[in-house]
Amino acid sequence: MATEVLKQMVLAMGQKARAASRSLAKVSTTVKNEALRAMAAGLLEHAEDILEANRRDCAAAREKGLSAAMVDRLTLNQQRLKAMADGILEIATLHDPVGEVPKMWRRPNGLLIGKVRVPLGVIGVIYESRPNVTADTAALCLKSGNAVILRGGSEAFHSNRAITRILSDAASGQGIPAGALQLVETTDRDAVHELLQMDRHLDVIIPRGGPDLISLVTEHSRVPIIKHDKGLCHTYVDAHADLEMALRVCTNAKIQRPGVCNAMETLLVHQSVASYFLPQLSEIFSPAGVEIRGCPRTQAILPGARAAQDQDWDEEYLDLILAVKVVDNIEEALAHIERHGSGLAEAIITSDYANSRRFLDEVDAAAVFVNASTRFTDGNQFGLGAEMGISTQKLHVRGPMGLEDLTCTKYIIQGSGQIRE
C-alpha cells in the first residue's frame, strides 16, 4: 500500500476511535453488558462466516509451510468458537471499574477532592497470537469503556477480520459508538509504524507477542506502552523445605504446561538437600521427557544430566528443558534470581519463617511465591477475572492486567468559590 494512503487510513482510524472513546466513556454498564452478550451471540450466529475465513487462513498457513502446531493454534472450530463466546459472556459478568471513586477527602478549605476511575481512552493492541485474542481483547476494552484498534498477526488476517466485523456490528446494534472496535485491515507492516507514531489518538499500546515485536515497539513507539516481556521463572528449594511439597510444586511448575511464560525454567536447590531431592525429581522428570541441564554439582548428583552452559541461565526454554543449579545458601539463590530473573514470577519452597519473609521482601518481581507454583501467575487464578496479558514493566501495572488496569483516574474537585491564597 502506498505510504501516504496507509498513513491516512491509520490516522482516520485513530480519529474515529478517539471520537468513539468520548461517547463510550459515558455508556452505562448495563448497555456495555448487553453489547457483550450480543457480541457472544453474534459469534455463534455467524459461526460459518468465521470458520470459512479461518479455512482460508489455515490453507495459506499450510501453503507457507507453517508447522502443524502453528496451524493448530490458528485453527478454529465450533468448540473453540463456543469457548470464545463464553469468554465474552464471562467478561459481561465482571465488575465494571469505570466510575468507581477509590478515594475522596475534604481539605481544610472545604474543597472536596475525589479520584474517579475513567477509561484510558483509546488502546492499540498489536498481537501475534491466536484469533481468540481478538475476541478477548475486544470484550475487555469494551467493558472498561475503551475504544480499541486491533492489529493482529498476518496469519490470522481473514479470521480476525471476520470476527471483528461480527463483534463490531453486534456492539453497534446495542448502541456502542461506531469506531469503538476497529481492526487494521491490511497486513502491511508499515501500519504498525504508523500506529506507534499516533500519540495524539492512542493513549497506550499493548504489544503481545515475541521478543522481536516487543523490541520493535519499545524502540519506536511515541505512545506509552504496557509490555509483556519474557518470563524466566525460578523455583528455589530451600534447606528447610518440605521436600514432598517441593517435588509436587516443581513438577507442576515445569510440566503442567511448559510452553507458557509462568512455567519454571530454572530450579535452584540448596546444597544440603540436593543429593536427596534431585534424584527424586529426576525419577519424575525423566519419564516425563524433561531434559535437565545442570551445574557441575548437579551433574555430580545426576550423572545423566547435560552440562549447563552460561547461556542456559538466561534462556526461556518454553519447553521440557530445565536448568538446575545447586546453591550454597539463600543469598546465592537471591543473587542468581536478581541477575537472571525476568521479573515475572519467582518462588521459594521453605518451612523456615525468616527465609520466607526474606524471599518475599527481597525478590523484585511481579509475583513472588512462597510454597506454591509459579503457574498461578494469571489473572483468573489471582481472582481478577479475564486478563489482558501479564505486564513485566513497573509503570502503571505489574503482573496480570485486569479490567481495572485498563483505566486511569481523574481528580474531581467540588468547591464553593475557593481561591488559592
Next chain:
Amino acid sequence: MATEVLKQMVLAMGQKARAASRSLAKVSTTVKNEALRAMAAGLLEHAEDILEANRRDCAAAREKGLSAAMVDRLTLNQQRLKAMADGILEIATLHDPVGEVPKMWRRPNGLLIGKVRVPLGVIGVIYESRPNVTADTAALCLKSGNAVILRGGSEAFHSNRAITRILSDAASGQGIPAGALQLVETTDRDAVHELLQMDRHLDVIIPRGGPDLISLVTEHSRVPIIKHDKGLCHTYVDAHADLEMALRVCTNAKIQRPGVCNAMETLLVHQSVASYFLPQLSEIFSPAGVEIRGCPRTQAILPGARAAQDQDWDEEYLDLILAVKVVDNIEEALAHIERHGSGLAEAIITSDYANSRRFLDEVDAAAVFVNASTRFTDGNQFGLGAEMGISTQKLHVRGPMGLEDLTCTKYIIQGSGQIRE
C-alpha cells in the same frame, strides 16, 4: 566528551544506581528520615560552597546574556537555601508508601494474595528548572526508596553539582547506599541520549521542562516516561453562575500567578451572562494589566479587546494574556475544551446541579473543578504533600505526582503447597 567515554560514564552510573536501588529498597523509614534530616542540615552547613558555585553559574548566565528574570530564577541566597532545606524536612514528615499492602485476599484454594507497594527502582530526572528542583527531587526519590540519576540544566551546572555532592555525602553518612543519588556531571547533551537508551538500568524517566525537552524525550526514549506537558486551562462561566464568585475565581485563576501551568489561559462565558459579566471582569483585569483577546461577541461587549486569532485558543500564554470566548451553551463549552484543552485542569462556575455533574463526568482532564480555581491543581493543595511535577499522561499517574506515584506494586503469594490443576 568522546562518545565512547560518555557512554561508559552514563552506563557506569546506571549500574551503580541499580545496585544502590536494591539495598535502598530495604532501608527502613526511620533511616531514610534520618538521612533526609542530615541532608537538610548539610545544605545549611555547606551553604557557602553552594553559594560560591551558584555565583559562578550566575556570572556565566549574565555573560551569556540571559534575561534578568532567568538570572533571578537561577540565583540562590541564604533565604532560598533555607527554603530548600525546609522542603527536605517536610518530606521527612510525609508518610512513607513503601511496604504498604493496599489489598490482600484469600483464594478458594487457600492462596493468600497481597499487593505490596515497592519502589519503582531507578528514576532518571531530566530537568531545566531552578536548582531547588535538585534538592526536592533527591529528597522525594530517597523517601520513596528509589535511586535517582539527575540531569539538570547546563545553566545551573555548578550549583547542582555542589548541592548533589553535599546531599549525597549527608545521605551516605546515615547509611544510604552510595549511588542512590547521582548527578550527570557533564553538560554534554549526548548524555541525555545515553540516558534515554538505558532501559536496562532505568525504570522510568521524568522529563521536567519546556516543550522541546518533552518532545525529545517522547521521541527517543526506550525507557518508560512520565511527562508533564503544557497546561492550557479553561474556566467556563455558566448561565447559572454566581457571578460574584465567578469574578473572584477567574481573577485568582488568571492573575495570582500567571506564569504557571495551572493558571487560566482561556475564559468561556455563556452568552446569557456575558454582557453583564465581561465588563465587570474587564474592570478588574485592565488595571491588573491583563490583555484580553476576544471572539467577535466578546469584542462587541468589550470594544477595547483585541481580536483573538485561531491560534489563541491553543496557546499557553503563561503571561497576563487571556483568550475569551462567548459560547451559546454548555455543549459548546465542552466541545471547545475537548478540542483545545491540554488535559491538565478545567473548571466550571455554576449553581446548576445538572451542569456541575455533566462537567465533572464529561471533561477528560487530570483535574476537573466545580466552583474553584484551577490554581489548586497542585500536590500540596490536594493534600498529597510535596509533588514531583504534574503528569498530563494517563498511564501510571495523572495529575500531581506524590510519593505514592514513585512506587509500584508487586504481588506476594503465600501458599501451603498449592499446584495449578
